[in-house]
Amino acid sequence: MLASQIGYYSLILGLLFSFLLCVVSAKDFNKNKGVNQNILTLSFLQLMFVVVSFLSLILSFTNSDFSNETVFNNSHTTKPLFYKISGTWGNHEGSLLLWLLVLTLFIFIFLIKSREQPKKYRILTLLFQQIIIIGFFLFVLMTSNPFNYLFPIPQEGLGLNPILQDPALAIHPPILYLGYVGSSIIFSSSLAAVTQNYISKEWAQHIKKWVLVSWIFLTIGIMLGSIWAYYELGWGGFWFWDPVENVSLMPWLTLTALLHCILILERRVALTSWVVMLSITTFMLSMCGTFLVRSGILNSVHTFANDPARGIFILVFLFVLIFLSLGIFFLFHKENNKNLNNFFWLSKETSVLVNNWFMMYFLSVILIGTVYPIFLDVISTEKISVGPPFYQKLIAPFLVPFLLFMVFGPKLKWIKSKIENKKSLIIFSIISVILTFSILKNLTTDLLFYTVLISAAFLLFFSTLKELFVKKFNNISQVIAHLGFSMFILAILFNNILSSEIISNIKVGEKYSYNKSEIFFEKIKEKKESNYNSIVGYFKITDETGKIVQLKPEIRIYNQPRIITSEADIKTTFLEDKFLVMNLVKGDEYFNVRYQVKPFMLMIWISVLLLSLGGLIGLFKKKYEK
C-alpha cells in the first residue's frame, strides 16, 4: 500500500542520485577547491532514500500488509512484533535493502571522516563505491523488488520459518553485514588509492580504522551466527563447515591478513601489493559469497529461496568487479622497491608475510572445499560432498606451526637482544607440554596429535598472558587479540575432547542411568503461545557429583508454516553446558532424548569477544599512543 509505494519510489530516487553523484563528482574532480559540499549533501540524501525505503518495508511487515509480496511470503499476523520487524531482513529482498543501507551509510560516513585526505582520492572512492551501489540498486529493482504488489490481497501470510524466529538470528544479519558489506569501503578506497599512487603510510593510518571496524563487526557477526546455530538448530554443534558459514569465514581470513599488513604499512612502505590485493579480495569474496548463497548453486541449510536468474545477475556483476579491480591493479600499481637497503629478514614484516602465507592457505582450503563440488559437477556430472572431515584434516595440522609463529612472530626483533625473553619462553614451552600431556593422558586416543596442538595453544596462551601483565600498555590490542585467539583454540579443542552425548528413547516417568549419572523424565506439560503450541518435557538430570539440574526442552508445533521444531534447553555455567533436546518417536509414547555435556562452550564465545575487544582497543588506541 502507501508504505510500499513510498519504499519503491525511494529506491528509484536512490538510483537516480547515484547517477547524479557520479556526474557531479566527475565534474568536481579536476577543480582546485576542496570537495564540493553538494556531493556530501547528495550522498546524505541517497542514504536517506535507502533508509526511508528500508523503514517502509519494516512498516509493511509490522502492519502485516499482505498486498506486499515479500511480506506475504515471509510473515504472518500471529508472529510476535519483534519477529515481524526482524523478518524484514530475514528474506532475500529485505536483506538486499540491508546491503544498500550499509553501502550508502559507509560511503557517507567515509566522506565526512576523510576531510583531511586528498580530494581526488575521496572522489574516486565515492565513484568506485557508486559502481557497487548502482549494481545493487539494479539488482534489487530488476530481480528482487521488495515492493511487488499482490492482487487480490491475501488475508494471511505464509509465515516465517520458525527456526529464524530467534533473537540471535534477528541481529546476526545486520551485524554481519556491517562487517561483510562494510569491506566495500576498503575495496573502493584501495582502488582509488592505487590510481592516485597513494598507497602510503598516511593512507594506511587513515584506512586502518575502517579495516578494524569492518573486522570487529564481521568477527562478532560470525560468532552470532554460530551462537544461533548452537541454541536453535538443536544438535549441539556450532560450526558445520556448511557453505554459507564458509562463505562468511573467507572474507574474515583475508580481512585479518589485511589488518596485519596495514599495521606494517602504517609504519613503513612495505607489503603494498598485499594490501591492495587483500582489499580487493575481501570484498570480492563477500560478493562471491552472496552469489553462492542466493543463486541456488549450492545446497545448504541456510540458503535463501533458489533463483538461477538472480544468480546470473550477481555472477556477471561479480566478474565485472573482479576484472575492473584487477585491471586497475595491473595498470596503476607501482611496486615499491626503495626499501631493500634497510631490509632485515628477521623483522615484523617477515612475520606478517608468514601470517599471510598461512591465512591464504586456510583460505584456499575453505574456498576449494566449498566450490570444488560445483566444478566437478559441471565438468563430470559427478556429485560429491565435502564435509567437516575434509576441513578438519587439512586445517588442524597447520594450526600447530601457525600458533608457534604467533608466539615468536611479534617478538622477532628481540631475538638478537635480551636473553631473559628466551628463558621465559622455554619455561612456558616445557610447562605447556607437561600440562597438556598430564591432562590428556587418559582422555583421548589421538594423544600425540592433541598434545602437540594443545601445547602450542597453551604456549601462545601463556606468552600472551605474560605480555599482558608485564608489558603494561604497549601493544595491548595485539596481546589481547592473540590471547583471545589462543583461548578460542583451547576452548574448541577441549570441548571436542571432553564432550559426551547420550541418546536414548525414554517414556514419561522413566529413569535412564549411565556411569554415575541419571536422567529422570518427570512429566510433560502443554503450552500455548501466539503462533505455536508446544509440548514441554521436564527432566531432572543428576550428574556424577550429585548435583541436580532441571532441563525443559520443547517440541513446538507452529501454525504457519506448519512446522515441528525441537527446542533444546541449555543450562550454561562457566565450565560446561548441559544440553538436552527431545524428539517425537513416530507412533510411540517414547521420546527420543539426546543429552550432551559440553565443556567450555561459554569460553568459546568469551574468547571470540576477547578477540574483538583487541580490535576495539586498536580502534581507540591512537589517543594513548605516542
Added chain:
Amino acid sequence: MKILKIFFIIFLSMSFVQLKSDEKNNELKNKILKNIRCLICQGQSVYDSESDFSLSIKLIIDKKINENSSEKEIYDYLREKYGDWIIYDPLLNKKTYILWLLPLLLFLLGGAIIYKKLIIKNNNSDI
C-alpha cells in the same frame, strides 16, 4: 576353589574384552554415522537426525558392524547405493586428487615464493 577363582577371573576379563569391543564398535558406529549425510534432511548427518531414512541407515550400520564389516566396506556399500554424495569425507580417488592436493600445492608454492623473496632481499641488503 582356586579353579573357580581362575575361571571367574577369566570370565570377567572376557566380558571386559567384550565390553571393550562393544565400546570400540560403538565408537566406530558413531564415527561412521557422523560421516554419512542424511539425504532427506537439510544439511544434517545421519548421527544427528532422527528421520525415517536415518533410523533405517542406523539399523543397517549396526548390523554390518556386528558382522564385522570394515569401515571401508560400509562406505563402499552406501556409495554403491547412493553415490559419493552420501559420504561427507571426500575419499581420495582420481575425482578428488585436485581437491586434496591443490591447497597443499598452493601452500608449498607460497612458501617457495616467500623464500625466494627473502633470499633476494637479504642478498640485496648485504650489497
Added chain:
Amino acid sequence: MKNKLNLFALILFLSFCFFTFYEGLNNSNTYTPKINDEKNIPIFKAKTFKSNIDVTSKKIFEKNSYYILNIWASWCVPCRKEHPFLMELSKNQSVKLIGLNYRDNFNNAEKFINELGNPYDQILIDSDGTLGIEFGAYGVPETFLIDKNQKIIKRFIGPINKKIVEQIKLIIK
C-alpha cells in the same frame, strides 16, 4: 613480459571460473541419482504381507516380465494421491506390481488397501526401512521400474503422476 604472461593466465583462469559457475547455475542442484547406470536389483529376503512368510527376491522377480516396485505406507499422504495411477498400471498385463510397505503398522496398512484397493500382485513388508535402503531409496513414495533382466531402468522419487504413467506404458509395450 613475465607479468603479461601472468596476467593472461589469470584472465584465462577467471574466465574458466565464470563459465563453470554459469553452467553450474543451470544444473539442478537437488541431487538426483544417476539413472544412467542400470543397477541390478539387490538380492534380499522379505516377509509377505498376506501370509507373513519369507520369500526371496529370486522368487519374486522372475525373468521375462517387467516389474514395478512401489514403496508406500498408510501414513504417507502423497501415496494416497498416486494410488489411482497405480490402480491404472495394475490393469496392464505386461507389468507386475510389487508393493513395499515401508515402516508401517500392519492394521493401518491393511485398512489403506481395503479402502483404496490393491494394485499389487504381491506386497512385501519392510518394517524397519532397511529393505528400502537396499534399493537405494530415500523414503516414501518411491517407484522403481525393473526390466526383464532384473535391472532397475527407471526410478521415480515422489508420487507418480499421469506423465510418469505414460512414460512407463511406453517402455513396457
